[in-house]
Amino acid sequence: MAAISHCTILAVDDTEANIDVLMDTLGHDYELMVAMDGPAALEAVATAIADGAPPDLILLDIMMPGMNGYAVCERLKADATTADIPVIFLTALTEIGSKTRGFQVGAVDYMTKPFEIREVRARVETHLSLALARRELANQNQILEQKVRERTRELALTQDVTIHALASLAETRDNETGGHIRRTQNYVRVLAEHLREPFALADGDIEMLYKSAPLHDIGKVGIPDAILLKPGRLTEEEFEVMKSHLTLGMQALAVAEDAMGNEECHFLRFAKEIAHCHHERWDGAGYPQGQAGDAIPLSARLMALADVYDALISRRVYKPPFPHARAVEMILEGRGTHFDPRVTDAFLVHEEDFRQIALANADHQDEIDTLSQVYVRG
Missing domain, CATH: 3.40.50.2300 (Response regulator)
Structure with a gap:
């Protein structure tokens, strides 16, 4: 002094x-x-x-x-x-x-x-x-206060790096890529921002949805290569094993959540929901639990549409990338059956944002070519 x-x-x-x-x-x-x-x-x-x-x-x-x-x-x-x-x-x-x-x-x-x-x-x-x-x-x-801000930034950066490291580990064992991680989490944020008011999403909720989205397929680390990397159609038994990645991912994240004790962690809650439920369908025909409608967590409903859109516009060993407009048609066909109608409507408002995100994070030239095509929807 x-x-x-x-x-x-x-x-x-x-x-x-x-x-x-x-x-x-x-x-x-x-x-x-x-x-x-x-x-x-x-x-x-x-x-x-x-x-x-x-x-x-x-x-x-x-x-x-x-x-x-x-x-x-x-x-x-x-x-x-x-x-x-x-x-x-x-x-x-x-x-x-x-x-x-x-x-x-x-x-x-x-x-x-x-x-x-x-x-x-x-x-x-x-x-x-x-x-x-x-x-x-x-x-x-x-x-x-400055030290707290610096420590907070350091913890946030550590969390982000850890998330992407875990997500990348899962992606390296699959036919999908790091671009898939970046694309889907950005799709999820676009949808969440649009649905902020009807679903009462705060800024923190949207940020946690964005950060947790990359862990949607973390459970794939537990799927044998013979099934995970199989280029052809899976048998019924193999498909059952493949579906278990949802439960494996949820259980791994639940262990982390339990380690938090009584401390509530929105990030892990969203990550668990997304990992476990992003293959559920609005009409109840999905898996692993056959949940329907609003019983499916909103985080998983957002991820479901983001994941399907990205699969459609991306190259896979079993298919070429679909043009953006064709992918939009297929998403629209799933409105009210595969996807929450409100989430689908949000997607239709922001379909061009999706296309731009996909272009900016494309993995292959043929994906860029098809995303750039002028396609008249029927």
């Missing part, structure tokens, strides 16, 4: 004798500035602030011609750059009403003339000590 002896005091009084007393009393211990009226006091404060050295305390007379001390104090307290400078009124007024008004306009103390030298020194030292302590506390709070 700065030493009190380094502090600057502005003394404001229209009587030279009073200024001389204050100079003799305080001039040896502090840097003293002087003003003889209200406007000069305000100008002195403004100049000091411009020079980067505002006064640490103001001793202010009340009864001055033109602008009195109350008006000066009100002006100082109304300005954010001067509001925190402590003001002590020095005046011959002794009525309770005068003192009360002084505190009402923002003064920290009130001393009456004629001055008692020891009282002036003691009160000045006390209020300077308080002002410096408050300033030091504010500085420490700023330092702590």
Whole structure:
């Protein structure tokens, strides 16, 4: 904390004798500035602030011609750059009403003339000590807030990197790619933003949906390569094994959620819902639980459409990429059966956004070519 002896005091009084007393009393211990009226006091404060050295305390007379001390104090307290400078009124007024008004306009103390030298020194030292302590506390709070912001950014970055590392691990075992991760999470965010009001989604919810979307297929790490990478059609038994990636993903994320104890984690809740339910269908014909309608978590309903659209416009070992317009037709055919009608309608409003996201994150030239085609839907 700065030493009190380094502090600057502005003394404001229209009587030279009073200024001389204050100079003799305080001039040896502090840097003293002087003003003889209200406007000069305000100008002195403004100049000091411009020079980067505002006064640490103001001793202010009340009864001055033109602008009195109350008006000066009100002006100082109304300005954010001067509001925190402590003001002590020095005046011959002794009525309770005068003192009360002084505190009402923002003064920290009130001393009456004629001055008692020891009282002036003691009160000045006390209020300077308080002002410096408050300033030091504010500085420490700023330092702590900055450290918290830095730590928060570091944790968020660590979380994002971990999510993408886990998602990439799952994708490396599949025919899909890192582009699929980026595309689908951006599709989900576009849908969530559009549906913010009808589903009462807060900014934090949308951010967590975006961040958790890449983990939708994390359970595929538990599927044998012979099934996961099989280029042809899966047998009925193999398909049952493939479907288990939904439960495997949900269980892995549930372990992480349990480790949180009683701490609620929206990210893990959304990730679990998406991993487990993104193959459910609006009409109840999906898997693994055959949920229908609003019983399917919204996060999974968003992911279901995003995942299907991306599969349609992407190259697979068993098919070429479909043109965007054809993919839109197929999504529309699933409205009310495969997909939540409201989510489908949001997609139709933002289909061009989907196409641009797909183009920006395409993995293969043939995908770019088909996305760029002019296709007239029938």
